[in-house]
Amino acid sequence: MRTHYCADVNESDIGKSVTVSGWVASRRDHGGLIFIDLRDKDQVVQLVCDPADNVEAHKLAEDVRDQFVLIATGKVRARGEGLENPKLKTGKVEIVVDNLIIENKSLPMPFDLGDDKVNEEIRLKYRYLELRTQKSYDIFKLRSKATVATRNALDELGFLEVETPIMTKSTPEGARDYLIPSRVHGGEFYAMPQSPQLFKQLLMVGGFDRYFQIAKCFRDEDLRADRQPEFTQIDVEMSFCDQEDVIEIGEKLIHSIFTKCGFDIPEKFNRMSYSDAMELYGSDKPDMRYDLKMVDVMDIFARCDNEIFSNIAKDAKKNRIKALKVPKGDEIFSKRQMKGFEDYVRKFGAGGLGYFQMKEDGLKGPLTKFFTEDDIQAIIDRCELEVGDAVFFGAGNKKLVWDYMGRFRIYLAEMMDIIPKDRFEFLWVMDFPMFEIEDGKMKAMHHPFTMPKTDENGKIVYDELEDLQSISYDIVLNGTELGGGSIRIHKEDIQKEVFKLMGISDEEAEEKFGFLLDAFKYGAPPHGGFALGLDRMIMLMTGASSIREVIAFPKTQKAQCILTQAPSEVDQEQLNDLSLRIRKQVQA
């Protein structure tokens, strides 16, 4: 049908007859002479309809409107002196149309294509029109490049791509499942996978040695700017490996993907322990593009006259008093702003937010009166304060302090606009705790199949269960959790002990994961792996502000698809088939 894509028409075609096709990006009628910018998948080429060249084509062009579908044949010619358009790749030439076919018409656009200020609801309702823009095309071109690079890189490293089921078994723990009612087994449900975790471990028992999958995953939790109910994960698992082997594969894969997508990133990434990440940055996914580290000042506050602080400082195990220095903060922020920061951290459970200002004549602030001169000097030294700096304090339960001081760090960085764009800072966060206590219950921090650290005899040893570490790692990019993984438990006795520590009974374990535990009885190899969030990766590569931009047909925060109106009610007949009855909500 076509001889050229619009983008490919160039000076070497001058004098030749070409056929191009696409959508009208703009039409300009100069009275007698009509110009049409024709766009196909990405680029634009200019058509000229001149009655002096072809009366019929010109007559047809009078009816042409934006986004009509055209097939145009004509001679390529150089644009005259001063008529070139440097903004277009094809700006040095144009096509003089002698045969024009209006293949299809279009209603006027319901919104201005390419105007990203347009309400997202409208853009999503007409998502297919937004996809027609160059910006969208470029995003999905990059996404495609990334997935192809993934397949090539892993193929070269000896990984086998295997598909695992979408209709599977509900596994409690973790996020809420999306359920699929069974017709054949009334009252029973399949679950959609939150990740192919258990299947990939079974593939290791199956002897495939190295597996990967670009896997759709489903989680029924509330949506965020970087979270969708269905998302894509690059899922990787390998046998006979230790942590270093897995990290090496992860770095090779990420390096290969980013390189193929045109980004220059290092081959090896920095590492940080989970506990350092929390103590220094108040986050298990610190953004390393800027500094703003926290400093511990609990010992100094223990000596102050303020009982609130000295009491908090008494329990060094449970509590923290952290200082966050903001270079030149006293010069940047007004006193009013500094007080306003307190409101920000209160939203995340902080009792308050103390601050000092470093003035010419020493440290000032509402809290200084509680400290001796020596201790004030100690604070200055510990925080390395210089004139013009401000320093903020958070005190209380360590998890709370980490959380709100960590958020405050990000908030400050955004406010001061010190986050460099166009930079990729990768970081491995290592040695996550095995368990976390939630409502007095021991919960797996990663998942219950994560290998805890053991001694040389393969025994789990710990003083406090909370301090027991696991062999697990997250890969963090610019403050976003790009993915994570772990070495898995492949021995029955360790798995049993972990279940026991978590308070999961043998019966419960059997019922929930019996198939996996059975499989491990038949020679499970040591194995481990990781998974990378593909959507988030593309989001970071393209600088998109929302994950919805990098998903072809995304859902809104209420988990609806505005385009198809899903979810929707179904026929009574379908419900009967599935042995389901809908309990009607009674209007109050």
Next chain:
RNA sequence: UAGUCGUUAGAUAAAUGGAAUAUCGUGUGCCUAUCAAGCACAAGUUGUGGGUUCGAAUCCGAUACGGCUAACCA
């Protein structure tokens, strides 16, 4: 569920309690070299439903919808 911001023409925005405006788009007409071209003209249920008022886009309740955030996300 809560906090917060928002909802004005097809789109984006403006409007001290007193005539609803602008830009783009759309339609019609004019125009032979523009670069989303220019000129002229044309078309409006202020999300919905109440209230206060001589008079409401504006003030006050209510409600719907959307964005962001929190709880959730092994």
